[in-house]
Amino acid sequence: MSMAFLSVLLLVLLFVLLGAGLWVAFALLGVGLAAMALFSNAPLGLVLATTLWGHSNSWALAALPLFIWMGEILxxxxxxxxxxxxxxxxxxxxPGRLLHVNIFACGIFAAVSGSSAATAATIGKLSIPELARRGYPERMVIGTLAGSATLGLLIPPSIILIVYGVATEQSIARLFVAGILPGLMLMALFAGYVVIWALLNRASLPLADPGIGLRERLRRARRLLPVLALIAGVIGSIYAGIASPTDAAAVGVVLALLLSWASGTLTRQSFVGGLMGATVTSCMIAFILAGASFLTVAMGFTGIPRLLAEWIGSLGLSTFTLLAALTAFFVVMGCFLDGISVVVLTASVIMPMVLHAGIDPLWFGIFLVIVVEMSQITPPVGFNLFVLQSLTGRDILTVARAALPFFFLMIAAIVLITLFPAIVTYLPDQM
Structure with missing residues (x-):
């Protein structure tokens, strides 16, 4: 049976299972079981049990629920x-005044949340009514929030980087550090776009608020110190080599609880709510990872990844052409699946191809996350669009149109890290 027919058959089965409403984890397990049962003689039950236990019993994976819990607390x-x-x-x-608050607030919250949807919901609940009351254009308010909230996927601690690291056996600490400069670069691109837009559309902005003195600005800035200390404690300990990502996640949870207690928002209800929210999300992701790990092993038995990598190599595609094709592929996938599912679904097939092309898997992880960020603001399954739709009451296409310029800015970011890979690799190389 040809590789092409086998690949298409398994892909059709996957989309049939997903289209039937089956959970992603069950769909992955189903495809893996079918692949092994039909196209290999391996002991199915033994491989299934060994794979699920081996990939669930992972110290690196322990950071996942802790970072999620930290985000839920905050x-x-x-x-x-x-x-x-x-x-x-x-x-x-x-220029653009308070529109920049969306960008920088999302960047800061992304550094303590790790979740794109949580970043959009948390910052949006406050900034959307506040900026609307002050007369800022709704389209720019929604657009800056939609684009900037995706930073929750990239700026460490990123949940999706943990998933990628576990799925591809990459160092999570190095992935976290690699996400810092690209995250700051994206914030600069977003802020630059707002500045240019504001200079071209001065009449669309409300009058500036009355200026306040330096002393008052410094007094208000003190409210940022606790969260900046939290970021420094978590990311700084990883970068300095003092703590592993799992250790830093535990420290982050303790600091988040102390911060919540100091602000008077830590109650029995908020504690239990955060713990249950983190449990549900963590179980969902861990279950998907377990299914994906079995599918990865099953693909290894069928030989599809190796044959696909050889086929791609025989086409003689340049690195840039391959990355352009992968970008289009991931964006299309992201139109129908959430980011974590995209990563775990494709890792087993894509990584051999990437390694065969000589692409650094650490760099590719950041590239993949930026592309997945783009999919968060593309209909019909852009999670950030759903969050903002619920906050604004606007239809999904209106929200998507507002986010469109930021989609193109992310394409620009991909071009920049492709032309200048040191943006991604410089800091990890210093560790």
Missing amino acids: FRSRLSEDMFEGLAPWMNRL
Whole structure:
């Protein structure tokens, strides 16, 4: 049976199972079982049990529920209010003024959340009504929030980088550090776009708020200190080599609980709610990873990844052509699946191809996350679009149109890291 027919058959089976409404984890397990039963003589039950246990019993994976819990705790705290009050006085002099608060607040919350949807919901709940009350254009408010919230996937600690690291056996600490400069670059691109837009559309912006003195701005900026200390504690300990990502995640949870307690938002209800939210999300992701790990092993038995890599190699595609094709492929996949599912679904097939082409898997992880970020603001299954639709009451196409310029800015970011890979690799190489 030809490789092409076998690949198409398994792909059709996967989409049939997903289209039938089956959970992603069950769909992955089903395809893996079918592949092994039909196209190999391996002991099915033994491989299934060994794979599920081996990939679930992972110390690196322990960081996942802890970082999710940290984000859930801060989601229920006064963090977004403190960030708005601390950032707003410093944005008044920039072209675009308080639109920049969305960008920088999302960047800061992304560094303590790790979730794109949580970043959009947390910052959006405060900034959307506040900026609407002040008369800022709704389209730019939605667009800056939709684009900037995707930073939750890239700026460490990133949940999806943990998933990628576990699925591809890459160092999670190096992936975290690799995401810092690209994340800052994206923030600069977003802020630059807002500046240019504001200079071209001065009449669309409300009058600037009355200026306040330096002393008052510094006083308000003190509200940012706790969250900046939390970021420094988590990311700094990893970068300095003091703690592993799992150790740093445990420290982050403790600091988040202390921050929530100090702000008066830590109650029995918020504690239990955060713990249950983290449990549900962690179980979902871990279950998907277990299914994906079995599919990866099953693909190894069928030989599809190796044959596909050889076939791609025989086409003689340049690295740039291959990356362009993969970008289009991942964006299309992201139109129908969430980012974590995209990563775990494709890792087993894509990684041999990537390694065969001589692409650094660490660099490719950041490339993949940026592309998945793009899919978060593309209909019909862009999670950030759903969050903002619920916050604004606008239809999904209106929200998607507002986010479109930021989609193209992410394409620009991909071009930049492709032309200048040191943007990704410089900091990890210093560790």
